[in-house]
Amino acid sequence: MEILVNAGLGETRAAQIENGILQDIHVQRDATASAVGNIYLGSVQRVLAGMQAAFVDVGLARAAFLQLADMVRPSDAATARSRIEQRLVAQDRVLVQVSRDAMGTKGARLTTDLALPSRFLVYMPYTPRIGISARIEADGERARLHEGITRLREELGLTGGFIVRTVADGCDLAAIAADMRFLAAVWADIQASAKRVPVETLVYGNLPLPIRMLRDLLTPDVDAVLIDDHSAWQDMRAFTARFAPELADRVLLHDGPAPLFSQYGIEDAIERALQPQVPLKSGGFLVIEQTEAMVTVDVNTGGFVGTRSLEQTVLRTNLEAAQTIARQLRLRNLGGIIVIDFIDMVDAGHKTQVLDQLTRALAADPAKTTLGGISALGLVEVTRKRTRESLEQLLCAPCPTCQGRGQLKTPETVIFELFREITRRHSQRPADMAAERLLILAAPDTVDELLDAQAAPLAELSQQLSCDIQLQAETLYGPEQFDVVVL
Structure with missing residues (x-):
């Protein structure tokens, strides 16, 4: 895997490449940077008893939305069963974290169950449990990490819980202990700041995009991290020297004759990701349409007629489509409800093969996804957690002529x-x-x-x-x- 970072004026982009294919693209703009992960001291504007939610002013352009389900569950059983109007009133000060950016006309989503990520861990000061990433599969390693963190938490006198990230697989407990001390210090700073700052103030901001990419993705599986800005490269080298010195030599400054993203074909890949039609190697194609309610994906055989029977042609196209759909959902950052219309299949075994292929392909997606079976109408429903705008929403605006309909009157x-x-x-x-x-x-x-x-x-x-x-x-x-x- 390779990570490419393009730092330009007012905009930073990061691309994740696997086997020469663009898998993920992140865009951070100075004027509209994502607020996900930021912690604010907010002021409750209005409590909506009928919705069991509240609007909270955190200083963003629009009031943010906090649901009862996203609030820390108190240990006291009676309070845990209480309604939101019994826990919040207008003008209350509340420490919240953005879990999803504002999208369209909707404000940002908030949670009071704060989470502070570091290289190896995610610290949850209000949640006592210890969790291990599902991608750490070896039972012995999972037990070692769980026992080690439980012991370290007691030795360091910490409260709250931890989630062990995938990168901690095989990691020395001394490095994990250093992470725990670092997170404890960050949490102490947040608590102190929350006591002295006025409401509607940012208390803790997420890291810049290049550093986040290193924190979240830099593992021995990464062959190289290329950055085209000298200042950002120095910051990234300093981060790796402190937190992953054994991988510091993989963070490289790009000095080639062509721009970084152009040299690796990323610019062209981004342009293709903004088009509704996606060609398949077999000759078929996908049509991906994004609407307010859902995302629809239509699979077509196109010019592919196969060499055997119609059933085999359909199966081959659907199998290729399943793999491509999973990649496109991640690349385009499509979330919410996704409905896939595969080419009709009669054979139950073929349906199972396609669903299994889609399940395996979605397993590589870092976003949480759920997959339903094939309905009576031949449709497959997928849900994918949405935390930020899709690539199209971020890079494009509705056509001023047709107001985003995609069609003009004759x-x-x-x-x-x-x-x-x-x-x-x-x-x-x-x-x-x-x-x-x-x-x-x-x-x-x-x-x-x-x-x-x-x-x-x-x-x-x-x-x-x-x-x-x-x-x-x-x-x-x-x-x-x-x-x-x-x-």
Whole structure:
């Protein structure tokens, strides 16, 4: 695996490559940096008893949202069963962490169950349990880590719980103890800051993107980390020298003749990830559509006709699609409900093979995913945890011409709407008013259509209404835009 970091003016991007293929892309912009992981001292604005939630002002553009289910569960049984209005009131000060960025019209999601990550551990000061990453599979290693951390927590006099990250597999307990002391010091600083700062203040900020990539991904499996900015490279070298000195020589400064992302094909891969259609090597293709409610994925055979039976052609296409879909969900950072329409399969064994392939492919995704079976309609439902905007939402904006519909009205539709608007405007004039003159402002293509194919209907309308209709092309008007002006 390779990690590439491009640090530009106002924007930093990080790409994760496995076997020469882009698997994940992260984008951090100075003006709109992700708030996930940040801890704020917030002020409760309003408690919504009917929703068992509250709006909390943490100083972001919009009030953030805190649900009862995302609050620390008190040890006292009676309090644990209480409703949110019994635990929070307006103007309460509350220490919260952002668990999901604001998206669209929705504010950020919050939790009071704070989590502080380091290289080997995640510290949860309010949760006593100790958990081990599921990707550490050896029973002996899991037991060693659990016993060691339990003992170290007692020796260091710490409260709260820890989650052991995958990178801690085989790690010396002395390094883990150093991580625990570091996290305890960070938590002490947060508690002290929360007592002295005003509400709506950032108390703890997440690390810059390049350092986060090292903290979360730098393992012996990483062949190289390439960065194209000298200052950021120095910061990354300093981090690895302190926390992973045995891997420091893998953090390299890119000084090639071509820009880093261009040299490795990342720019082209990002452009392809913004397109709805994804080609498959077999000749089939996927169509991925993102809507407010869900993401849909349609699998098509395209030009692939196979060499055996239709069933084998469908199976091969669906198996390739399952692998590609898992990668695309991660690359495009698509979350929420995802509905996949595989090509119809009759053989139950083929359905099982495709679901097994999709399950294995999704297992490599760091985001939490759940997978349902194939429904009676042949659809597969997947849910993927959403913590930040998708790649499309981050890099793109709705088309100002079609308002994000992805379609434009035909010229005929626009002209018939124009005819109706002319009729409506004419009907509103006083009965004793003399014949009027109307000026139509429209896009050049619309005016051309009115002077050509729609010239006869326009003349007939002018005669029916006894008004003079003039046309004026406006180059700045969109295809659907027009105005009717009474002269």
